[in-house]
Amino acid sequence: MSEKVSRRDFLMESTKAMAVLSVSPLKIDASPSFDLVLRNGTIIDGTGSPGAIADIGISGDRIAAIGSIAAEQARRAVDVRGLHVAPGFIDIHSHSDGSILAYPGAESRVYQGVTTELTGNCGSSAAPISGLRAAEARNTWLADEGIKADWDDVASYLETLDRSKTAINQALLLGQGTLRESAIGMVDRVLSTDEMKQILHSTEEGMDQGAYGLSTGLEYTPGTYTPIEEIVEMSRIVARYGGLYASHTRNEVDRHLEAVHEAIEIGKRAGVRVEVSHLKVCGSRNWHMQRSSIALIEAARASGVDVLADAYPYTAYSTGLDLFLPAWAREGGSPAIVERLRDAKLRAQMRMEAESYILKLEPGGYDLIVISDLRSERNRALVGKNMIEIAGIWKIEPAEALMRLLEEEETGVSYIGHAMSPENVEMVLTSPLVMIGSDGSTMAPTGRAAQTRPHPRSYGCYPRVLTLYCRERRLFDLPTAIRKMTSMPADQIGLADRGRIAAGKKADLVIFSAEGVRDGATFDDPHRYPTGIPHVLVNGVFVIENGVHTGARPGHVLRRG
Template sequence: MYDLIIRDANLIDGTGASARRADLAVVGDRIAEIGHIAPSLGHRVIEAAGLTLSPGFVDIHSHSDYHLLLQPTADSAVRQGVTLEIGGNCGYAAAPIWGPWLEERTATYRNLYGLDHAWQAVADYFARLEATGISENFGLLIGHNTLRGSAMGGANRPPSSQELEAMIEGARQGMAEGALGLSTGLVYAPACFSRPDELAMIAAAVREAGGILTCHMRSEGDGLIEAIDEIIGVAEKAEIPLQISHLKTSGERNWPKLHEALRRIEEARARGLDVSCDRYPYTASNTGLQAVLPDWALEGGQRDRTERLGNPAARARITQELTTHYPPDYWSRLMISEVTREENRRYEGLRVAEAAKLAETQPVHFVLDLLLAEQMQVDAIFFTMCEENLEAILAQPYAMIGSDSGCRGHEGPLSHGRPHPRTFGTFPRVLGHFVRERRLLDLPTAIRKMTWDPCRKLGILDRGHLQPGCAADLVLFDSATVSDRATYEAPLQYPTGIHHVFVNGVPVVESGEHTGARPGRVVRRA
């Protein structure tokens, strides 16, 4: 007898192969059989009636490290069909962490959410996730920014030999405890103060343990081509597989650079470098508002950065640089997404230019005032990309799908603000808009980009495709109706068309609703 049989499904196995009508049987947490299966052999039988059955979706670029401890049911993810998230991206990871960054993160999450930060090592963080119980599977990348901040704070200088060794040893230990690779965010502090040799040495240690390197590059706009050359050079020097995070061309003057960016990637692939990329299916990005500040203003810890905004001389210099660097209409392309203080919630959902008028000040002064009042804890959405380039990136055979978001829900501490709609809509948007409506991708190709491609890149060989013996991470959806509903104005909306989601053989979503089950596991490097 089988625990579950899904009958008469339009089965897409995740490898890119065409769909076929088939039944699938599950025993425990594994796929037991695919083919024609007598329904009398199942303790439970779901009649798919032509619905599409695929592997659960894999979010190769997420930021749920802390979110899963606050929203362990991962509602916004699993209701999209996501069964595995990869966290620790853009250089920021929950572990390993120690020293000044541990102190800073402990204070931040205690003050904002009352969260107890009782871990330092990857193994301890994984134990905390498992003790909490989560609804999806989760894998972790080690964060270069977190390593650097832990070893040397926010210092704007090369590391000493002892500091570099501490970073390398932290990466080695994290890999030994099950991390999947290393990520960096070279546009963010403190990694923005690092040079390629530093990153290459840490990456080489990760490569020895079988990991990959992912990168939010030093520039995705004016310095895009130079940034691609830099990170490809690091990966070739370290001889490590490379994943370029959320590939984009930011700023209208940089939109024409896409062809050259893709050419650089393809030349590296032709030389033998395992380089691929991921992208979310939207033309606006989302990050901290402090990203608009010059690098020098981000030196030091959070207190240093905040106090700098209150220093008249430093503030005057920042104001002058922002006024020179950004044209006046730039502030109409930034939306305040989330703040922490109640008196500032009136700005959520407003463009910076609109919010500045409400505050009766100039946009640059508004930005600095808000960052100071919020102790730098401000999220913003940046409308800087074009649809034509987005489609060109998604169509590349080496491009995968990632939300670049952390899981949320309609209730609890992560139900506030105006998060980017990618949080609730990334994977259904690919299936509905770009497959069914735009016909940019066929359905098997889109599924491959969301399942087997990321698992294969990460070395997770028992997930991401449908065959006997693989983990029973499954999503049953209606390809004719699946659609995202989240918008920039009203982002807290679950998608339609996702009928059932199974994580390790356990139903987490039934008839579009979360069951409350928490069968997720930590996915460690084999």
């Protein structure tokens, strides 16, 4: 773990490099004029270098100059004296594929300083919608938001985003599970030669149309049915395009080390850049593995495998409640699961295996499983309650309550699981090979989202790093924290013109108070915006100004190449 930073050192960061610019200031005194000048801010440029006080001149959607800019050169000037200016935060692990269409203002993201997000993670992407998944996807994708999924491939999905005019930038990974389901459905079997050709063609087509890489969700169906050889073949295509392979690994519990090793092995065999998604190990019985998994990644990188990881600053995760069911019980998707739950013998077997999984986390750990959302209004009052409380309401055993909830909601249940240790979270976040990724999604405290109790990471991930782990715990200095949110994910994704403050780069900027920034979202009250971030610019346009959303939607849809 890196050495903690003293409070004195932290406060000095804002003045350390003032001398750098005062020794040889850049005096700009000729045309052209700038559309906007941010004056007197302490610039944290995203590279990990100390901060420096300077002006930033913006022309159009790009940073045009940094230095001491004459007042007459600015069409508009905003004095940000006493504040820090950083590149806009880049969320390398987002699930906003669909929700950005429902909430194009991206309120939960932009209020915390996120200006770009990479979606399509954990093996599931909004596109393509084709083959065996087409009918169900069109009927269910965002249906509760009244949005029709009328695209077919990556190109038409990205065009849909273009038309929707989002507040922040969007980039996409191909979901391996999405491609496999399109080809053969939610079944557990090896692909035929022709089916493999179809999936490889879909991978190449998606990369041609602008995807930045491939993701897997190997705990989920149909990813869990996928052998390593299949993923390697897909990843070889991604590697040819210089793309990224991001993996929600096959196990984050008792076989965590094997799962991390598999992700590394895929990178080695395919020659592809690897991102281990939301690096963590769940359950107190398994926490001892965390140091070893970090060591695995370090050793792989030292041996030449291009592998990094992302993580979020919380001790709880969130996913679908059906994850507790064994893989055989999830084959065929929701309709097949519900049918099995109505068979007494199969239900008993599913209940027994689900309880076994929960025991891998915590003995009797049903109180750590908190419902965050569900499909129907019938059980809406259960949102925010844990499985012990629900079992008490229904006067049944917790394991049976879990089965009943899955059946009644036709598996449409999300939950928050409190399963990681604070010490491990700190260990992971301080690793130089780990960047920040929220694993959250775009939402707002309005519409259907307001009826849910989501994980607070969707509103507070980045301010929480700055508040708890940088300013209060002092695990790393401010430039290091900013690098983990900006240039590090930009380089990993392949975003050459974002993630740094430099002339010629896109003007995605977050302006914040290093001493005043604070995350507001909690598990009990997750729909709260952070404080201490008065301004956020996306492509040179204020989306947050003086702490208020301007309504502007200047985000770009990013396409690889």
